[in-house]
Amino acid sequence: xxxxxxxxxxxxxxxxxxxxxxxxxxxxxxxxxxxxxxxxxxxxxxxxxxxxxxxxxxxxxxxxxxxxxxxxxxxxxxxxxxxxxxxxxxxxxxxxxxxxxxxxxxxxxxxxxxxxxxxxxxxxxxxxxxxxxxxxxxxxxxxxxxxxxxxxxxxxxxxxxxxxxxxxxxxxxxxxxxxxxxxxxxxxxxxxxxxxxxxxxxxxxxxxxxxxxxxxxxxxxxxxxxxxxxxxxxxxxxxxxxxxxxxxxxxxxxxxxxxxxxxxxxxxxxxxxxxxxxxxxxxxxxxxxxxxxxxxxxxxxxxxxxxxxxxxxxxxxxxxxxxxxxxxxxxxxxxxxxxxxxxxxxxxxxxxxxxxxxxxxxx
Amino acid sequence: xxxxxxxxxxxxxxxxxxxxxxxxxxxxxxxxxxxxxxxxxxxxxxxxxxxxxxxxxxxxxxxxxxxxxxxxxxxxxxxxxxxxxxxxxxxxxxxxxxxxxxxxxxxxxxxxxxxxxxxxxxxxxxxxxxxxxxxxxxxxxxxxxxxxxxxxxxxxxxxxxxxxxxxxxxxxxxxxxxxxxxxxxxxxxxxxxxxxxxxxxxxxxxxxxx
Numbered sequence: 001x002x003x004x005x006x007x008x009x010x011x012x013x014x015x016x017x018x019x020x021x022x023x024x025x026x027x028x029x030x031x032x033x034x035x036x037x038x039x040x041x042x043x044x045x046x047x048x049x050x051x052x053x054x055x056x057x058x059x060x061x062x063x064x065x066x067x068x069x070x071x072x073x074x075x076x077x078x079x080x081x082x083x084x085x086x087x088x089x090x091x092x093x094x095x096x097x098x099x100x101x102x103x104x105x106x107x108x109x110x111x112x113x114x115x116x117x118x119x120x121x122x123x124x125x126x127x128x129x130x131x132x133x134x135x136x137x138x139x140x141x142x143x144x145x146x147x148x149x150x151x152x153x154x155x156x157x158x159x160x161x162x163x164x165x166x167x168x169x170x171x172x173x174x175x176x177x178x179x180x181x182x183x184x185x186x187x188x189x190x191x192x193x194x195x196x197x198x199x200x201x202x203x204x205x206x207x208x209x210x211x212x213x214x215x216x217x218x219x220x221x222x223x224x225x226x227x228x229x230x231x232x233x234x235x236x237x238x239x240x241x242x243x244x245x246x247x248x249x250x251x252x253x254x255x256x257x258x259x260x261x262x263x264x265x266x267x268x269x270x271x272x273x274x275x276x277x278x279x280x281x282x283x284x285x286x287x288x289x290x291x292x293x294x295x296x297x298x299x300x301x302x303x304x305x306x307x308x309x310x311x312x313x314x315x316x317x318x319x320x321x322x323x324x325x326x327x328x329x330x331x332x333x334x335x336x337x338x339x340x341x342x343x344x345x346x347x348x349x350x351x352x353x354x355x356x357x358x359x360x361x362x363x
Numbered sequence: 364x365x366x367x368x369x370x371x372x373x374x375x376x377x378x379x380x381x382x383x384x385x386x387x388x389x390x391x392x393x394x395x396x397x398x399x400x401x402x403x404x405x406x407x408x409x410x411x412x413x414x415x416x417x418x419x420x421x422x423x424x425x426x427x428x429x430x431x432x433x434x435x436x437x438x439x440x441x442x443x444x445x446x447x448x449x450x451x452x453x454x455x456x457x458x459x460x461x462x463x464x465x466x467x468x469x470x471x472x473x474x475x476x477x478x479x480x481x482x483x484x485x486x487x488x489x490x491x492x493x494x495x496x497x498x499x500x501x502x503x504x505x506x507x508x509x510x511x512x513x514x515x516x517x518x519x520x521x522x523x524x525x526x527x528x529x530x531x532x533x534x535x536x537x538x539x540x541x542x543x544x545x546x547x548x549x550x551x552x553x554x555x556x557x558x559x560x561x562x563x564x565x566x567x568x569x570x571x572x573x
Contacts, residue, residue, distance in 0.1 A: 012565075033569050033570075033572045034569075035570065036573075126524065127474065127524075127528050128473075128474040128476065128524075128525060128528050128529075129473060129474060132473070132476075143511075143513060143517060143521065144512075144513060144517070147516075147520060148517075148520050148521060148524055149520065149523075149524060150523065150524040150525075150527035150528050150531075151528075152527050152528050152530075152531040153527065251573060254573060255573075329470055329473060329474070329532075329571075330571075331570065331571035332470050332532075332535075332567060332568065332571040333467075333470070333535045333536065333538075333539050333566060333567050333571070334535070334570065334571065335566070335570070336570045
């Protein structure tokens with residue numbers, strides 16, 4: 001066994017393992033990329049191979065009386081970051097992909113700050129692809145009002161001298177990319193129906209899992225869902241739940257891992273803002289299952305699109321923009337380390353026996 | 364002028380492979396003994412029926428280049444196992460190199476919103492000729508800002524962003540092409556080539572996905 005914790009790991013070489021429990025577990029990696037780690041934020045479901053749960057990513061307690069709106073949360077979070085800047089006097093670098101999540105973040109700051117303040121306080125970190133994803137927003141709003149810098153400087157920007165803001169966890173708040181695939185496959189008819197094993201397992205099978213593996217995965221998750229303190233009622237909610245619970249940690253650490261910098265816990269806790277990673281957004285997500293998508297894929301994330309619209313009045317974007325995978329080009333071809341240890345050192349070696357969990361839920 | 368490149372086996376002056384990519388042609392000859400790349404202007408295929416009618420991957424073709432490139436049928440006695448093996452290897456490697464080149468081009472093409480492929484150099488000159496801390500900008504940047512109705516500072520930062528993005532992509536692409544060009548040249552059969560392409564695909568795309 002290891003005598004140190006790890007927070008992120010590339011599972012590629014471990015997918016050949018024949019240890020007990022791996023047979024059905026690894027089939028899920030026909031859907032996922034091998035650096036995507038599945039970590040149960042409740043700590044009850046254990047994968048044969050997985051990183052340790054980062055303490056701060058435990059699933060938060062859900063407030064039954066939570067009433068804040070999406071707009072409240074956007075402004076609250078932007079204000080929190082600005083307050084941090086006021087205290088520390090550090091520049092804010094906002095990673096902007098041009099996608100819905102990061103555009104909504106820019107709008108949140110625009111609603112709080114005057115145009116004169118914007119230029120001094122916030123630098124937009126982007127690529128040419130960010131411009132291509134929402135050209136009108138760049139040409140009309142970012143270009144005349146913000147300082148910009150190439151996201152290819154990522155290694156120089158992620159450090160303790162700066163406040164770094166990313167759109168991380170936005171996807172988890174709203175649902176999952178699986179929803180888009182389900183629409184493309186024409187399976188959306190029963191997406192919002194009562195949670196049905198057949199619907200979920202059929203989807204898994206279409207994506208390449210065997211019937212047995214699809215059954216195993218569904219059964220393990222179904223059992224866990226009975227024990228959490230809110231209801232998962234529909235197929236959509238099940239898929240959302242999988243994303244927000246199991247993929248949360250990996251998304252956060254993958255962004256950091258790709259910078260290949262030696263970071264500290266202090267930086268991660270004090271300088272790195274995954275904008276949508278707050279307890280408030282998670283509460284909103286749990287309480288607003290009807291505010292993630294309507295009947296069309298183009299309506300996915302509609303509260304964020306509404307929020308953008310209140311500032312831009314761009315009806316075309318509001319009605320037709322679909323969610324794309326935005327950060328691809330920035331990391332395309334960029335070498336990625338094997339993993340991150342608890343002291344945020346790069347993991348240099350992965351040994352099957354050291355990382356295998358005998359008490360995994362798949363046995 | 365546009366060229367196609369014939370890979371010539373110098374031992375028997377036979378064409379073993381054709382490609383439209385100069386980088387592919389140069390990598391192929393690095394990996395195969397006694398070969399060279401012969402550039403042939405595209406118009407040969409437009410003007411000359413004997414060039415147009417040849418299937419350069421399957422016909423056995425002899426090439427001489429004493430007085431401009433000329434093709435004839437390769438004599439029967441030169442069609443040996445060694446020649447056929449060498450040709451098969453060249454074609455397999457070419458296909459792999461072209462696959463990689465195509466994928467690397469995608470990232471380049473996606474960030475190119477101007478028709479001049481040398482634009483990065485011009486931007487580099489203008490950036491180097493400016494000093495934003497002293498509010499001193501190259502005349503080209505001033506003009507860029509005037510045309511677009513933005514400040515010189517914004518124009519400078521936008522051009523710097525474009526330059527840095529393209530520069531980083533181009534250098535990374537060069538590194539990847541070098542790495543996988545070498546690997547392809549060390550591969551001798553289709554299964555090794557497939558492994559090589561899978562590794563490339565992982566480096567280039569899979570690792571980039573969230």
